Amino acid sequence: MSKPRTKTEAPALETWQQELLAQTGELIIAGRLVTAPDRWSPAGPAPAEPAEETAPTERGES
Amino acid sequence: MTDLLGNEHWLGAKLQAVAGTPETAVTVFLPTTKIKMDGNRDRIERKAKLATRYQLPGLPGNWHPTASCDCELHASQAHPFYWALGAVVTTAPGTTAKLHTITEADAPPRLTLEANKVFQKDRQADAYLGKLELGFKPGEIATLGLEFMAVSHDDDVTVTSTPTYTADPLVCSKASVSIGGVKDYTVEGGSIAYNGNLEEKRGLTDLTQFLASTLRRKDNAEITAKLDFLDFPKAYLADMQAAENFALVVELTGALIESTYYKFVRVTLPACQFTGGLDEEISEGLITGSAEITAYYDTVTGRRILIEVQNTIASLTA
Numbered sequence: 192m193s194k195p196r197t198k199t200e201a202p203a204l205e206t207w208q209q210e211l212l213a214q215t216g217e218l219i220i221a222g223r224l225v226t227a228p229d230r231w232s233p234a235g236p237a238p239a240e241p242a243e244e245t246a247p248t249e250r251g252e253s
Numbered sequence: 254m255t256d257l258l259g260n261e262h263w264l265g266a267k268l269q270a271v272a273g274t275p276e277t278a279v280t281v282f283l284p285t286t287k288i289k290m291d292g293n294r295d296r297i298e299r300k301a302k303l304a305t306r307y308q309l310p311g312l313p314g315n316w317h318p319t320a321s322c323d324c325e326l327h328a329s330q331a332h333p334f335y336w337a338l339g340a341v342v343t344t345a346p347g348t349t350a351k352l353h354t355i356t357e358a359d360a361p362p363r364l365t366l367e368a369n370k371v372f373q374k375d376r377q378a379d380a381y382l383g384k385l386e387l388g389f390k391p392g393e394i395a396t397l398g399l400e401f402m403a404v405s406h407d408d409d410v411t412v413t414s415t416p417t418y419t420a421d422p423l424v425c426s427k428a429s430v431s432i433g434g435v436k437d438y439t440v441e442g443g444s445i446a447y448n449g450n451l452e453e454k455r456g457l458t459d460l461t462q463f464l465a466s467t468l469r470r471k472d473n474a475e476i477t478a479k480l481d482f483l484d485f486p487k488a489y490l491a492d493m494q495a496a497e498n499f500a501l502v503v504e505l506t507g508a509l510i511e512s513t514y515y516k517f518v519r520v521t522l523p524a525c526q527f528t529g530g531l532d533e534e535i536s537e538g539l540i541t542g543s544a545e546i547t548a549y550y551d552t553v554t555g556r557r558i559l560i561e562v563q564n565t566i567a568s569l570t571a
Contacts, residue, residue, distance in 0.1 A: 207280050208417055214565050215329050219418040 259371050263416045264288040264322045266336070266380075268570060269363045275378035275405070276365040278414040281332050283324040283399070284422070290368035290375045292406035293317035294463075315455055315463045318377045318406035320366050326387065326395040328507040328516035329419035331355065331562035333399055335569045336362055336382040337447050338560065343568055350514035353569055355560040357474070361449065362570075366401060367412050376410045377403035381468055383451040387503075387520065389425045390442035395505050395518070402451050402468055421564075423505040423518060430480065432489065433499035443480040445503060445520055447558070450474055476548035476558050478522060479530070485542045486531070493527035501525045501546060510565060521559040523551035 204212065204220070212218050217226045265279030295314030302309065331353055335341045339358030346352050366377040380403035388396040430440045452471040458464070478501060492499060500523045507516030530545035550557050 205415070208415070210567075211280075211417065211419075214567055215419055215421070216565070217420050219420055221415055221417075224420070 257371055261369065262288050262371055263369045264290070264320065264324075265367045265414055265416070266332075266364045269365045269379065272363065272379060273405075275376055275407075278412070279365060279367045280414075280417070281330065282414075282416050282418050283322055283330070283333070283397075284327060284418055285322045285324040286396075288320070288322040288368055288370070290320040290366065290370060290377065290406075291318070292375075292408060293319060313463065316406050317453060318380070318403035320368060320377055320380065320401040320403065321399060323396060323398050325422045326397050326505070326518065327419045328421045328423050328518065328562070329564045329566050331518065331560070331564065331566070332569050333382060333385055333397055334518075334560045334562065336364060337385040337449060338558065341569050346563075347511050347514045349565050350510040350563055351566055353562045353564070353566075355562065355569075356556055357558060360470075364401070366403065367410075367414055369412070369416075373409040374412045376407045376412065377401070377405060379404035379468075381449070381451055383449045384447065386444055386446040388442075388444045389503065389505060391425055393425055394422045395425050402453060404466070404468060405464055421507055421516060423507050423516075425505060429502075429504050431500070431502040431504075433492070437486075439483040439486070441481050441483050443478060443503070445478045445522070446476070448475045448477075476522065477528075478525065478546040478548065480544045480546065482542045482544065485540045486544065489527065489544065490531055490542075493531065496526065498524045498526050498549065498551075500551075501548075507564075510563070514563060516565075517561075517563050519561045521561070522546075522548035523554045523556065523559070524549045 208218065208220060212225060212227050217224060262285065263282055264285050265282045267276040267279040267281060269276055294316050296311035297314040298311045299309040334355045338355050339361040340356045342354045344352050361381050364380045364382070366380045368375050380401045382399060383402045384400035386398040388398070429436050431437070450470055450472040451468055454467045454469060456466045458466050500521065502519065502521045504517060504519040509515050525546045525548050528545045528547045531542045548557050
């Protein structure tokens with residue numbers, strides 16, 4: 192009889208892992224890619240989500 | 254059935270605070286392709302046969318703990334260079350970018366090593382990185398070959414470390430070799446090797462039986478390099494024959510960190526001399542060259558080797 196499948200959760204990070212993750216932006220921990228939540232990007236901070244979606248404008252034939 | 258495939262092996266290290274006291278967990282995991290950790294225990298042979306006519310089984314003797322690995326070189330993992338050479342100064346040229354300047358010191362730092370050998374996990378304490386070899390070839394990830402020597406070894410231990418890897422390997426597609434200040438793009442690969450010339454010596458001790466009691470530097474560390482050329486380097490042969498010295502700079506460049514600061518690993522050997530390897534048998538084939546180089550002490554800069562690493566890691570000594 193097979194065991195019931197359980198959902199695997201991301202491992203809780205130890206202090207040194209949290210510090211290293213903050214410095215590097217991403218780590219592979221126990222085989223899983225973990226990305227820092229506030230990852231810094233060379234292009235600058237991530238743009239804020241727009242408050243409301245704007246309807247796509249139709250392109251007119253030229 | 255236990256899965257004994259070797260794919261999940263790992264080797265980790267941590268700087269050790271107290272001599273003789275292993276750290277309880279390791280925090281720098283090397284992205285290895287292969288590992289080796291062995292206690293290399295002696296067997297003390299019996300001298301007398303005690304009226305049996307045949308050789309009696311030996312007694313357990315001293316340990317000679319060693320470990321080694323081949324791994325990828327990651328921009329965020331300059332630690333092995335510091336472990337081998339022994340001195341590092343970290344500065345912050347940018348907001349996030351950190352520049353680690355690694356040079357030679359009298360004694361390398363002491364490490365605790367842990368290895369997952371799949372069938373068992375081992376731990377070694379008071380380990381020194383005795384040999385390091387950086388390999389680079391265009392189109393491939395730069396590699397490190399590391400050889401450790403330790404004072405203690407524990408077989409089949411329980412470890413609590415979680416393998417944690419950085420994710421920025423340095424692909425050698427953006428690398429340059431500068432010889433005497435002039436970049437040379439006819440180098441198709443090469444290596445730089447640091448041999449700490451460490452040896453293990455047994456001394457009398459009344460503390461712990463059979464341990465390898467002392468690691469010492471038996472001679473000055475040696476730094477050598479090897480370059481493979483696409484074409485025969487005629488100009489450098491003239492330098493070799495004139496016994497002039499030149500600076501060799503190998504630079505591996507990684508991703509942008511911020512502004513104009515990139516991740517990189519740069520190895521500078523300020524006073525090199527060719528020591529051979531250019532003699533080629535002439536036949537109908539293409540004439541190329543493979544140069545062996547030795548790094549000497551440079552009286553201008555006051556050093557033999559300088560390794561600069563730029564990444565986002567705050568400290569290599571934490």
